Amino acid sequence: MQPASAFTSRVIELWRRLGEVNDPELDEPITEMGFVERAEVVGDGSVEVDFRLPTYWCSPNFAFLMLDGVRKALDQLSWSPAYRVKLHDHMFAEEVNRGIAAGKAFGEIFGELAEDLDLETLRETFGVKAFKRRQEAVLVGLRQHGLTDREILGMDLTALDAARFEPGEAAKQKPRYRAAYVERFPGRRQVDPVFLTCEGAPIPTLTLGAYLADLRAVRINMEFNGALCRGLKHTRYKELGVVDGEPTLVDFIMDRVPVPAATRI
Template identity: 35%
Template sequence: MTANSPRTDSRRADVWRALDTVIDPELDEPVTDLDFVASLAVSDDGDVAVHLRLPTSFCAPNFAYLMASDAKTALSELDWTRSVSVALDDHHDSAIINAGLATDAGYRGTFGHEAEDDLEELRTIFRRKAHVAAMERSLTALMAAHPWRSPQEMATVVLGDLPPGRTTDELLDRRSAIGLSTRPDAPVMVDHLGAGYVGLDVQLALRRARSTRISIEGNAHFCRGLLRTRYDDPDRTTISA
């Protein structure tokens, strides 16, 4: 087997980093972490070909298209790509989605009259849910580290009170995605408009946020199980030169 050139190896690393930014909107995890990347190939001339796969053939077409389209956009933004091909495998709408991606037809151009929902509106809904889950995760971790602090006190916590680490970084990313402040003095416990909570609403909001977080994490766990069932070795991605 011929070894890849250093440039090709570097470009493959670029491709993985770009795909790391592509998020499953419902599961709030990168397609790379979910093992949705079935294969990728990079040529010395700057051609990139990526195949994506999903846990079932009947995953929602709008989610499937959104992830595939986001992957193509992320890869096209690399400054060295000459051509980018993204294809979705083993989905009941693969032919339609792949044809639309190949011609950059957009969601409505791909599905025509069936595209009733606005993808950006859908993306916004799930970004808000992702923020709620990240907020709850951060505050729950803070209460676990400081058990003397009551749930009611979480309404006064600001971003600067959170410890550095992945949980805080993810919260900052989710806040930025929906236009919330990431300043250290910004309160953590806010809704998608930046409004805080007071009184009995604090504990109620925390309970609702916990339900949202558990739902997202449960769906992700379920989808991983489906992927393992559907494919013989879902933890191995084929990488070509």
């Protein structure tokens, strides 16, 4: 049996790692979205994670991207535990769980279902949306601090690191934008401009207002989808008292909620 202090530190590390996994479309941590219903370090040090999405018909590519992120997060745990990750109440739960457990790639898990899906293109699409959402929050925060558009667009990484915000969206997104910037433009120097388009082009000072309007539209769409996902999940499981082994609300929901033509807006 591991000491209580060691056990606590492992639990903290487990949830921290899981909190680094984002819903790929919403760019919000899966822990904050409520998708991780249970994450435990058991007596022998192994880890068990139960995962549940807002609807029975959530797109399988979203499910896989998140669960693959969970798997990678668990592989980074300092004590290298054995682990079990299980998706509940999803139309492809059996295929996903079997494939995830075997360490298979998306195409291997879904076979013909994934035949025409370019997973890397999908990741890039979501990466662009996340970059824009994070950037908008920081740009708006800097404007609210009284900086001119010219001053903002002239900032480099050193200036961004020195910027301080009151608690709020800008403060939350500043380190996340920095991480996205460094990942997207790995060859950039510390003194290079830190605010660029997703393609790496400079943002003209005179068009920053219009550029921000485009970013705002992306954020609003992501926030709407996030609220929708939270609401669907809460409605679906507000009466559910167990994770496994008992009847779920899938039949209840399927009887009362029509399946939409698209799983996400």
